[in-house]
Each structure stands twice: as C-alpha cells, then as structure tokens.
Amino acid sequence: MEFKDLDPRLSRALSKLNFHKPTLIQAKAIPLALAGKDILARARTGSGKTAAYCLPIVQKILVNKEALPESSSERITTRSIILVPTRELAVQITKFLSDLLIYCSKDVKVANLAGNIPVQLQKSILLEKPDIIVATPSRALAHLESQSLIVYNSLESLVIDEADLILSYGYEEDLQKILTYLPKIFQSLLMSATLTKDVENLKQLLLRNPAILTLHEEKEDNLLTQYAVRCSEMDKFLLIYVILKLRLIHGKCIIFVNDIDRCYRLKLFLEQFSIKSCVLNSELPLNSRYHIVQEFNKGVYDYIIATDEGDFKNSESNVDEEVQTSKKSTSENKSKKKLRLQKKDKEYGVSRGVDFINVAAVINFDFPTSAKSYTHRVGRTARANQRGMSLSFVVPKELVGQNKNVTCSTAKQDEKIYSRVEKKQSLTNSVIKPYSFEMKQLEGFRYRVEDALRAVTRIAVKEARLKDVKSEILNSEKLKAHFEDNPNDLKILRHDTTIHPARVQQHMKHIPSYLMPKIAPPSGVSSTQEDNEDLGSIPFRKNPPKRLSKNRHKKRKNDPLKTFRISDTFSTNKRQRKK
Incomplete structure (x- = not known):
C-alpha cells in the first residue's frame, strides 16, 4: 500500500x-479498513496508529460523497465517531484531521x-452534522441521550483509540x-x-x-535504552539536580512524578x-x-x-477494601483541610496518547505504580525510528521514609x-540496566540540595x-479568545516562568569550579574503551581543564559539562552529529 493510491487531495x-512512506501498521491496516473489515490492532506507541485509522475514514467519506448528487441530503450527515480516553488526545487527533483535510x-x-x-x-455544532466526531465516551453518550447527536441511520464507522486505556478509565x-x-x-x-x-x-x-x-517493528526494538538507579529519596533530588544542571542529557526530557504536590515541589x-x-x-x-x-x-521548553494521576488511581483500585474502609474517615478529614483548587480533569492523561515529539529521555523521578504505567511512560521516547533512553529512580524498601519532607x-x-516491570520487559x-553514579564525586553538591529543599516547604x-x-x-481564557485570532501572539505566552513563593538564594544558580568532580575513568578501563563502550556508570574523562572560569563560552573537548554523560545513547548521537 502507498499513499499515492489514496485521493489526490489526501x-x-x-x-x-x-x-512519504507508510509505517508497518499503516501499510497493513489501511487496505483492510478500506475493504470494510473490522480491525483489532495492537502496535507500539508512536507507530502511526492515528493515521492508520484516520486515512481510511476520510478516504471512504470522500468516495461516498462523490457518488452522491450535490443536492442530496445524505451528503450532510455524521458518518464516523472516534472515541478516545482523554481530552488531550481528542485535541491531537482533531488537529491531525484538520491538517489532513487542508485541501x-x-x-x-x-x-x-x-x-x-x-x-x-455544543448542540449548535452538531446541528451542522459534521462528518467525523471526536469525543470521549462520556461526552458522546451525553449527546446521544439528549438526541442532539443522531447516527442510527448514518454511522459507517466507529473507532476506539487506546481501547485498553478507555476501559481502565x-x-x-x-x-x-x-x-x-x-x-x-457498521465498521469497528x-x-x-x-x-x-x-x-x-x-x-x-x-x-x-x-x-x-499484532505488530512489532523490528527496527525500533533496540532504540530504547533503559536504566534504573537504586537510591534514597534525598539522592533522587541530588541526582536530578546534577543531571539537569550539568546538562548530562542533551535534548528534551519528560520527568514523571506520581502526584500534583510532587510536581510543584520538584519545580x-x-x-x-x-x-x-x-x-x-x-x-x-x-x-x-x-x-x-x-x-x-x-522546542520552547526542555523539561x-x-x-501520572490516572494510572495512580487505577493502581489504588487494587488495594484491599478493608484498608480503604479504615482509611476513609481519615482521608475525608484531610480532604476538607486541603487547599481548594480548580477541580481536576477526570479525562486527563499524559503517559498515553499525547504525541510528544523528539523526546530524548524519560526520567521516572517517582517510579510508576504499575508495570503497565511504566511501559506507557517510557513509550514517550524512542519513537518514529529515533533513539531514546529512560532513567528510573527506585527507592529500596529499607530507605523509604528516612526524610518525611521528601518521601513519596x-x-x-x-x-x-x-x-x-523487569519480568514484563x-x-x-x-533489559533494564542497573546504572551506578559515582556518589563520592557528587557529595560536594549535597549541601546545596539539602539547603534548597529546606526552602521548599x-x-x-x-x-x-x-x-x-x-x-x-x-492564560487559558486568553488562548480561547484573543490568541485564536492572533496565533503569532502565542509566542509571548510562557508556561515555564518562575512561581517561587519560597526564598531563592542567588548563589545557588551557578556551580563554582571547586565543586566540579575530578575526571577519571573507572579502574581497569582505558580512555579509548570509555569512549566506545557503555560502562554502566557515569564517569568523567581524563585531563580536566585547569580553570573553568576562563572562556566558559568556548566549547572544549575536555569540558566536563560536555563529556560527563549519562549513557551511550547520547554519545552515539553526538558522534553522528559530528559526521
């Protein structure tokens, strides 16, 4: 199957x-869908499932409309419904369809x-009888029950995207x-x-x-490199500081946490x-x-x-009923005291469905609450034939609760x-490779981390x-009104501005040269070996620059900020860029 076989406008x-070339899922699914077959497709995240069902839907609508006279009332009717689990995914699919229908x-x-x-x-929108409707199941049902959406005699196809997630929600x-x-x-x-x-x-x-x-693209099987670090809760903050401040990961990064308070504490x-x-x-x-x-x-934001609240709630549903009952009264009292904020969106989801592009790495700052959630989180990187890595922090049982202020x-x-997760992978x-940091070399940063955490009350x-x-x-109101008519003005709206009500110490913004770790490869490993192999740890190279304070703006081969690396994934990419 080739894209040139479709309608010229598509x-x-x-x-x-x-x-330019269909992916494996698209090459297999599109001809079957155009032939009217029902399809159950399983393919990895980022394999092109959205286009695999959107293209045949639009193609069939165009063909059916061309067969009808211009004056026919059957030309204006709802022919397809696409059900998705989250609003983010609905927006994403609608955007893709709009781009697909540009001509x-x-x-x-x-x-x-x-x-x-x-x-x-929304009833006024449905009066126009759009050909394709994208909705969550709850919203689609509301319109069907109110009879603002009537498809009993017109529906040709029903798509359920992320079917397992829809059911888990x-x-x-x-x-x-x-x-x-x-x-x-109808076709499903x-x-x-x-x-x-x-x-x-x-x-x-x-x-x-x-x-x-059931498709697995062999080319993408080895594109994801997975690492795990066993450390205490305090060390998680130390390591994330070192990784981001020293730019050990080049490119965009998604950092997953398990609740909203942790989200803002880390920020x-x-x-x-x-x-x-x-x-x-x-x-x-x-x-x-x-x-x-x-x-x-x-590329406006790097981090x-x-x-990942949806998966967290699902994991909690497996807890024994007795435990839930005993904690019910306590949780009710606490909820009354909690800060009253905007109501959470029940149809929110980010570990699945949302199309993040060119993500270099996923960091599980808080380890996911299920093996399924882990799979979907790390699926945000290593997409579309690009390499990526995941780094997960795992807290050993004996180290849990050592510091109540930072414990998840x-x-x-x-x-x-x-x-x-290991069994499933x-x-x-x-394979999830164990990754060991040279913690002795990072001890100089610890007092800064502890000082910063004291400020985040x-x-x-x-x-x-x-x-x-x-x-x-x-911002949302502005997006809805003014920015709809002035898309260029969106550039002035930033979401990574500082929100710190805590005290900020200006000296923490910079790293003095005396804190930079000594550069030396692990024992028994030559510098040549270090450049070409995955060492299972994060080493510095030999011969550090004597003084980092001079000419910081110039790139140096031995600059630790460039050579202190987190995996062979990015050193490989770096060599490719040099070529």
Whole structure:
C-alpha cells in the first residue's frame, strides 16, 4: 500500500506533513479498513496508529460523497465517531484531521466534542452534522441521550483509540450504552498498545470476524535504552539536580512524578538552581495543557514535569477494601483541610496518547505504580525510528521514609513494582540496566540540595500550586479568545516562568569550579574503551581543564559539562552529529 493510491487531495496533504512512506501498521491496516473489515490492532506507541485509522475514514467519506448528487441530503450527515480516553488526545487527533483535510475541508467536516465547552453549547455544532466526531465516551453518550447527536441511520464507522486505556478509565458502561444508539451494522476499528482481557471482551462485543494485527517493528526494538538507579529519596533530588544542571542529557526530557504536590515541589526545587521547567497536570485547563505540549514539541521548553494521576488511581483500585474502609474517615478529614483548587480533569492523561515529539529521555523521578504505567511512560521516547533512553529512580524498601519532607507515598511499592516491570520487559527481550553514579564525586553538591529543599516547604508548595493554577486559568481564557485570532501572539505566552513563593538564594544558580568532580575513568578501563563502550556508570574523562572560569563560552573537548554523560545513547548521537 502507498499513499499515492489514496485521493489526490489526501496524498498532497500527506506530502505536506512529510508522510512519504507508510509505517508497518499503516501499510497493513489501511487496505483492510478500506475493504470494510473490522480491525483489532495492537502496535507500539508512536507507530502511526492515528493515521492508520484516520486515512481510511476520510478516504471512504470522500468516495461516498462523490457518488452522491450535490443536492442530496445524505451528503450532510455524521458518518464516523472516534472515541478516545482523554481530552488531550481528542485535541491531537482533531488537529491531525484538520491538517489532513487542508485541501478538502469543504467536503469533510470534523468536530471535537471533548473540550471544556458545555454540552448545551455544543448542540449548535452538531446541528451542522459534521462528518467525523471526536469525543470521549462520556461526552458522546451525553449527546446521544439528549438526541442532539443522531447516527442510527448514518454511522459507517466507529473507532476506539487506546481501547485498553478507555476501559481502565471506567468507560465500559458508557460504551455499552453508546452501542444501543448505533445502527446494527457498521465498521469497528479498535486500536491499542496492549491487549488485555477487557479489550478481548470489547472485541467480542463490537467486532465481527475482525482482522487482528499484532505488530512489532523490528527496527525500533533496540532504540530504547533503559536504566534504573537504586537510591534514597534525598539522592533522587541530588541526582536530578546534577543531571539537569550539568546538562548530562542533551535534548528534551519528560520527568514523571506520581502526584500534583510532587510536581510543584520538584519545580520549586529546580527553580532554586535557575533550572526552568513547566508542569503538566490535571488541574490545569485543557487549553493550557494543549499549548504546553505544543510548545514543548517546538522546542520552547526542555523539561516537562508531568503527573501520572490516572494510572495512580487505577493502581489504588487494587488495594484491599478493608484498608480503604479504615482509611476513609481519615482521608475525608484531610480532604476538607486541603487547599481548594480548580477541580481536576477526570479525562486527563499524559503517559498515553499525547504525541510528544523528539523526546530524548524519560526520567521516572517517582517510579510508576504499575508495570503497565511504566511501559506507557517510557513509550514517550524512542519513537518514529529515533533513539531514546529512560532513567528510573527506585527507592529500596529499607530507605523509604528516612526524610518525611521528601518521601513519596508510593515509594514503599517501588521494589515490588520494579520486579514486575523487569519480568514484563524480559518478555519483549528488553533489559533494564542497573546504572551506578559515582556518589563520592557528587557529595560536594549535597549541601546545596539539602539547603534548597529546606526552602521548599509545604506552604510554599501550596502557594505555588494555587498561583500556577490561577495564572493558567487566565492564560487559558486568553488562548480561547484573543490568541485564536492572533496565533503569532502565542509566542509571548510562557508556561515555564518562575512561581517561587519560597526564598531563592542567588548563589545557588551557578556551580563554582571547586565543586566540579575530578575526571577519571573507572579502574581497569582505558580512555579509548570509555569512549566506545557503555560502562554502566557515569564517569568523567581524563585531563580536566585547569580553570573553568576562563572562556566558559568556548566549547572544549575536555569540558566536563560536555563529556560527563549519562549513557551511550547520547554519545552515539553526538558522534553522528559530528559526521
């Protein structure tokens, strides 16, 4: 299958989007979908599943409309529904469809019903009967029940993207109700990164004699290099400071944490050292979240600190009912005392679906709460035939709770979840390599880290959280109104501005030369060997510059800021760039 076989308008749009050759999932799925087959497809994150179902949907709509006379009322009707688990993914798919329809936008209309607009206000959009509707299951059901969306006689195809995630978000009942409003015969496409028992049940409910595609692209199997570091909670802050301040990772990085307070604690901590970052969590408005992802993809921000609350909630559902009951009264009392912030978005998700582009590394600052969550987090990097790496901090059980101010509530499960992750990764011939830092060389930075953490108090975190949410609400309104008509003005809107209500010590922004570690390879390893092999640790090279204070702006071969590296992944990329 080639893109040139599609409608010329689609081929032209794909060429403009730099889609020249179909990926494996696209080459297999598109011909089957055009032939009218139901499809259940499993493919890794970043393999091109979105285009694999969007292209045949649009192609079939264009063909069907051309067969009808201009005056026919059947030309204006809703023919396809795409259901997704999160609003971010709905925005992303709508954007892709809009780019795809650039040369035939008058013939095919797309509507996104998953935004913040109330259901009542969206009814006017549905009166125009858009050809394709993108929505979350809850929003689609609301319109079907109110009869503002009627597809009983017109629906041709139903797509459920990230099917396993939709079910894990609790949309199973909504899906069953949605099916009662649909015609008896229509084409169904299920897309997922994993095939679970729930997906199998959904397959029995929706699909008729489906084509099952389980695809793994061999070229991408070895593109992801995975590392894990066993350390204390305090050392996590020390290591993240060293990694980011010394620029050990070149390129964009996503740092995952397990709750919103941790998100702001880490941001405030990094601000102490003048390290800019932006946060991404369910409290922020949808418009702001989408704009943050866009700017990150453009390279405006290097570091995003993202929460993974959806997976955290799912993991908590496995806790014994007795434990939940005993803690219920305590949690209720605490919730009353908590700061009243904007209501969290139940349809938020960042570890799945959202298309982050050219991510060099994923850092699991807080280890995920399930093996499934780990897979989806690290799937944000090493996409589209590009190399990437993941680095996960694992807190040993005996080190949990040593410092209450920096301890994460999920840390006590780290070792248990890590063993599950290792087993799951071994099934796909993937290995998580242990990575050891030369901690003695980093001791000089410890007092700075401890001093910075003392400034990041609970009150400072709460104030920062409130300040950021208020700021983003204002930004969201601007995005919604003014910036819609003035897209160039978006450049002035930044999401990585400082929010520190805590004291900031100016001397912490710079690293004095006496703190720089001594440069020496591990014993028994020559400098030549060091350049060409993965040593399993982070060494400095020999012969450091005698004085770093002079000519800092000049690049030097022996500059530790350039040679202190975190994995062979980036040294390989560096050699490629030199060529």
